[in-house]
Amino acid sequence: MEVINLNNKFSQFNEHWTPKIIGALNGQHVKIAKVKGEFIWHDHANEDELFLIIKGTLKIEFRDRTLTLQEGELCVIPKGVEHKPIAEEEVWLLLMEPASTKHTGDVEHELTQKELEWL
Amino acid sequence: MEVINLNNKFSQFNEHWTPKIIGALNGQHVKIAKVKGEFIWHDHANEDELFLIIKGTLKIEFRDRTLTLQEGELCVIPKGVEHKPIAEEEVWLLLMEPASTKHTGDVEHELTQKELEWL
Numbered sequence: 001m002e003v004i005n006l007n008n009k010f011s012q013f014n015e016h017w018t019p020k021i022i023g024a025l026n027g028q029h030v031k032i033a034k035v036k037g038e039f040i041w042h043d044h045a046n047e048d049e050l051f052l053i054i055k056g057t058l059k060i061e062f063r064d065r066t067l068t069l070q071e072g073e074l075c076v077i078p079k080g081v082e083h084k085p086i087a088e089e090e091v092w093l094l095l096m097e098p099a100s101t102k103h104t105g106d107v108e109h110e111l112t113q114k115e116l117e118w119l
Numbered sequence: 120m121e122v123i124n125l126n127n128k129f130s131q132f133n134e135h136w137t138p139k140i141i142g143a144l145n146g147q148h149v150k151i152a153k154v155k156g157e158f159i160w161h162d163h164a165n166e167d168e169l170f171l172i173i174k175g176t177l178k179i180e181f182r183d184r185t186l187t188l189q190e191g192e193l194c195v196i197p198k199g200v201e202h203k204p205i206a207e208e209e210v211w212l213l214l215m216e217p218a219s220t221k222h223t224g225d226v227e228h229e230l231t232q233k234e235l236e237w238l
Contacts, residue, residue: 025167048144072125
């Protein structure tokens, strides 16, 4: 058991679209990521995914609408729903999803990370 | 799917030690609570629990130590670990735990809520 300071964890990396694991509970991982630019369209067939915005403004495109999330806002993306995150400026995210989740979903892409790093 | 604004959700209640559900994913609930004063010693036999501090300073006593969490800090309390949260001033918390979790664990207490409200 330890106190996990988000600012401290975010200070340990600068690369974009590389989620890092900072905690685990009940088969879920708590992750953080810095993102900037456009990600790829993907979904997670069996996993709901939570995005909480720590800094910045994130747009999430869905096939039928776009949500805009500011600092202090979150949304849950249900399993199977295609989405594409877009960050015009750098955004700091906290993610919560099952330990099994790949961040590019079922899409194999150069952005797909095989093994996520623990911070 | 919707944007959930934490400040907006916190503005909707003032009572202490009454977690409200604001989201659900993968069998877990995302909850928020305002707390002040001392809670009771309890544990959750089968459920890990995440505390993220949105505002204020929370002490969590364990049988062998005390952690102090500030705004922007989180900790995960593993299943079976007895703990007692203490807030000298009001604290705003975000919690993540299985939908089955009672906030007083296996302890039946006047603070135990039978049915949590969705905000």
